[in-house]
Amino acid sequence: MRGIAFIGAGRMASAMVAGLLRDAVYPADEIACTCGEDPTGPELAQRTGITYEPSVQALIERAETIVLACKPQQFAALDPALAEYSKGRLIVSILAGTPLARLAVKFPYARNIVRAMPNTPGQIGQGVTGYASRDPLTSEDDALANRILGSLGLVVALSEDKLDAVTAVSGSGPAYVFEFTAALREAAEQAGLPPDVADILAKETVVGSALLMRESGTDPVELRKAVTSPGGTTQAALESLEADGFRAIVDRAVLAATRRSVELAKA
Numbered sequence: 207m208r209g210i211a212f213i214g215a216g217r218m219a220s221a222m223v224a225g226l227l228r229d230a231v232y233p234a235d236e237i238a239c240t241c242g243e244d245p246t247g248p249e250l251a252q253r254t255g256i257t258y259e260p261s262v263q264a265l266i267e268r269a270e271t272i273v274l275a276c277k278p279q280q281f282a283a284l285d286p287a288l289a290e291y292s293k294g295r296l297i298v299s300i301l302a303g304t305p306l307a308r309l310a311v312k313f314p315y316a317r318n319i320v321r322a323m324p325n326t327p328g329q330i331g332q333g334v335t336g337y338a339s340r341d342p343l344t345s346e347d348d349a350l351a352n353r354i355l356g357s358l359g360l361v362v363a364l365s366e367d368k369l370d371a372v373t374a375v376s377g378s379g380p381a382y383v384f385e386f387t388a389a390l391r392e393a394a395e396q397a398g399l400p401p402d403v404a405d406i407l408a409k410e411t412v413v414g415s416a417l418l419m420r421e422s423g424t425d426p427v428e429l430r431k432a433v434t435s436p437g438g439t440t441q442a443a444l445e446s447l448e449a450d451g452f453r454a455i456v457d458r459a460v461l462a463a464t465r466r467s468v469e470l471a472k473a
């Protein structure tokens with residue numbers, strides 16, 4: 207019993223399978239998946255060489271680890287027999303807003319349960335994922351959870367009460383960056399640039415700045431200072447952002463997302 211079984215074979219499961227194969231965490235013949243009524247499972251199997259298994263019991267039989275990767279709203283409809291089948295297994299759930307206590311009802315005999323919050327850049331292996339566990343993880347299970355979630359990008363361990371903030375920062379965060387990019391593109395057009403030029407300048411500025419931040423390892427405030435000459439154009443723009451309360455706006459947005467995450471987990 208060494209393999210890994212995916213319940214759900216959609217975008218995130220596909221990204222994880224691609225990452226696990228790329229990093230040689232598991233060979234294809236130790237990875238299996240199942241899906242709902244659409245053919246995402248057989249399609250993923252055909253693309254990657256993993257096994258598609260329609261029977262949940264057969265799926266789990268050979269797996270030491272189960273990744274829960276269906277939609278949160280599909281969770282309630284999962285086969286109740288999973289409780290027995292998953293006995294002694296490590297469960298790794300990437301379901302947004304589904305607390306460990308709710309997962310534990312479906313998997314009461316699991317060895318341990320990990321609740322993870324990935325983000326959309328995980329779809330290309332560039333994500334960052336926060337995770338928490340029901341019981342303290344053994345060093346073996348912690349390493350296993352890291353290797354599995356590492357298929358989506360960077361991994362950060364936290365206590366579960368921090369996952370609402372993780373959801374608000376890195377889970378929803380890509381949307382803030384996309385919205386900022388769209389705003390920059392709109393402003394570029396307002397400034398008189400043709401739409402195709404505005405589009406490429408806005409997108410490449412965001413991508414290039416993000417890569418510079420990562421590759422240089424320099425703090426974002428330092429990078430900002432480095433492009434801001436006293437009395438220059440960048441300073442004029444930054445003063446305008448400050449006067450309009452840019453940081454307070456971001457702060458309120460993250461607080462709103464955190465509050466909503468808390469509400470959704472209770473629903």
Ligand SMILES: NC(=O)c1ccc[n+]([C@@H]2O[C@H](COP(=O)([O-])OP(=O)(O)OC[C@H]3O[C@@H](n4cnc5c(N)ncnc54)[C@H](OP(=O)(O)O)[C@@H]3O)[C@@H](O)[C@H]2O)c1
Pocket residue numbers: 213214215216217218219240241242243244245246247275276277278280283284285300301302303323324325326327328329377
């Ligand atoms: N997308 C992201 O970037 C992101 C970020 C953070 C968290 N998440 C979480 O990741 C999870 C998956 O998201 P996704 O975007 O990959 O969703 P998705 O593409 O819609 O995939 C959902 C998968 O679950 C399968 N499924 C549905 N009912 C099932 C059942 N009863 N038993 C087994 N499998 C079943 C679906 O199968 P069929 O379609 O073939 O029926 C499909 O393969 C969600 O819980 C979401 O909260 C996603």
